[in-house]
Amino acid sequence: MQKVSDWTIHRLSSYHRLLSEFANEGKEYISSHELAQRAGATPAQVRRDLSCFGTFGTKGKGYLVADLISKITSILGIDRDWRVALVGAGRLGSALFSYKEFRKRNFHIVAVFDSDRHKVGKHWADVQIDHPDDMKSIVRQRKVDIGVIAVPADTAQSVANAMVDAGIKAILNFAHRKLFVPDGVTLRNVNMAMELETLSYVMTKNRTRR
Amino acid sequence: MQKVSDWTIHRLSSYHRLLSEFANEGKEYISSHELAQRAGATPAQVRRDLSCFGTFGTKGKGYLVADLISKITSILGIDRDWRVALVGAGRLGSALFSYKEFRKRNFHIVAVFDSDRHKVGKHWADVQIDHPDDMKSIVRQRKVDIGVIAVPADTAQSVANAMVDAGIKAILNFAHRKLFVPDGVTLRNVNMAMELETLSYVMTKNRTRR
Structure with a gap:
């Protein structure tokens, strides 16, 4: 291929x-x-x-x-369920957790981690927020396939390391920091500003044209 | 061109x-x-x-x-500032508001709207949350260029209509609903599940290969 x-x-x-x-x-x-x-x-x-x-x-x-x-x-592999662990139970994490399109496309958030002791133990729907220290065993127990990083930029690399250490082979990163992962682990970075740039492009072009 | x-x-x-x-x-x-x-x-x-x-x-x-x-x-038009109005002060709206990459790329959220009377009047940083009824005058006053829709799917079209009515020419839609806008208005839809599908594709391909 x-x-x-x-x-x-x-x-x-x-x-x-x-x-x-x-x-x-x-x-x-x-x-x-x-x-x-x-x-x-x-x-x-x-x-x-x-x-x-x-x-x-x-x-x-x-x-x-x-x-x-x-x-x-x-081809996309969405004819089966994918089990996702989300790290970061802040604003973005919360928005992602309640993002219905994930579940519709067979991506299920089965674990949530946050290092904030005030958040650990709380529940989002039926998922308990756990401490990243427990990532390894929980990832194994819940058969997590994909990790999603929704933490501030300065802790993103250590979260990625912990995910790799826990055996996660695919990571989606929302933090604005270049991350390094070993061979055999797939990393994708999300940038939401990209969509706004399509709009500014169109408007700039239209303005120039007038 | x-x-x-x-x-x-x-x-x-x-x-x-x-x-x-x-x-x-x-x-x-x-x-x-x-x-x-x-x-x-x-x-x-x-x-x-x-x-x-x-x-x-x-x-x-x-x-x-x-x-x-x-x-x-x-080319992208990011050598100038763009003024953005965000509609929807929920989880996603809040994550977008604090998304630093927007400001870094010269997109500034200068207005936030929500129809929830409990939210109206509150402040996010230096931006007051206003009711969508006031959209027209606020959009004009604050010279808004771009509207971002972060409301549930069932109200997204009415928000888009209000934005168009207020003179907004470019809309970024996070709601999962096909929206209709008149000619001359640019609409882009954001789908965060797309990135997860790149991961499921890679993992499916790797599994097939083994």
């Missing part, structure tokens, strides 16, 4: 959502053109992204919506 | 961050290869993205880091 960029995976993720919309609208087939238009990409880009994973679509008819949904589901 | 996809803009945004890292590391020049490697893209992709905006780089030497930073800054 050829090397697939994160950008392709992001787009697949976005195609998946849009295809569900098309399915809800009762569409059976869809062209790369229609999908591209809704995704803010080009038809060539859509075809190139999908071609990384095999041959899809029927000449002249386009893609069978249900079929493409199920194939992307399986 | 050719049509530029949102994905290209996202990558520019990411190149911008990485270039700042390279600058901090004392690098003066950088190749498309080095930039691509850190960005999780291909060198061809990097060159294609930049070529949308003119000619960059010197043959055999690569890109001058400082120069490329300043050009991308200007």
Whole structure:
């Protein structure tokens, strides 16, 4: 299989959502053109992204919506449950915990950690907040797959180390600090300012054009 | 100027961050290869993205880091301040308000709205929480450029309508609801589950490979 960029995976993720919309609208087939238009990409880009994973679509008819949904589901690995540990029970952690889209996409937060002794022992829904000192045993017991870092930048690296030490192989980092993880551990950084920059780009462009 | 996809803009945004890292590391020049490697893209992709905006780089030497930073800054429109109104003073709103990266990238939250009468009148740092009924005059007074929606899905469309009515031309939506805005208004939807799907993709791929 050829090397697939994160950008392709992001787009697949976005195609998946849009295809569900098309399915809800009762569409059976869809062209790369229609999908591209809704995704803010080009038809060539859509075809190139999908071609990384095999041959899809029927000449002249386009893609069978249900079929493409199920194939992307399986490519993204969201046809199974993923068990997530969240570290940081602050504002961001709390927002992430109640973010319904995670659960809808089969990501379940099964453990929450915070080093603040006032928070440890409290419950968020049915999950108890634990101290990071207990991470290793809890991660093992609850079969955690993914760690989410929602702590301030200055403690993010030590949290990442603890996650790696606990056997977590995939980490999503919301802190603004470059983190180092050993080979074999996958790290992704989230930057919410990126979306605002798409907006400032569009507005700057429109202003220049006038 | 050719049509530029949102994905290209996202990558520019990411190149911008990485270039700042390279600058901090004392690098003066950088190749498309080095930039691509850190960005999780291909060198061809990097060159294609930049070529949308003119000619960059010197043959055999690569890109001058400082120069490329300043050009991308200007393309993204982040060489000026942007004034943001946040609607929804709940968990997510609170996390966004304290998200330092926004301010660092010149996005300033200058107004916060919530329809909960218990929240109206309270202050977050130096910003008072106001009722959405006052959106029109406040948006005008504070010269708001961008609206951020951080309310539950079922009220998101009415918030978007109020923003449009108040003259906001760019909206960032965190609610999971397809929103409709008139022509001339730019809408972007944020999906944080997308990043988790990059992780599940990698882990699924690794598992299949073993």
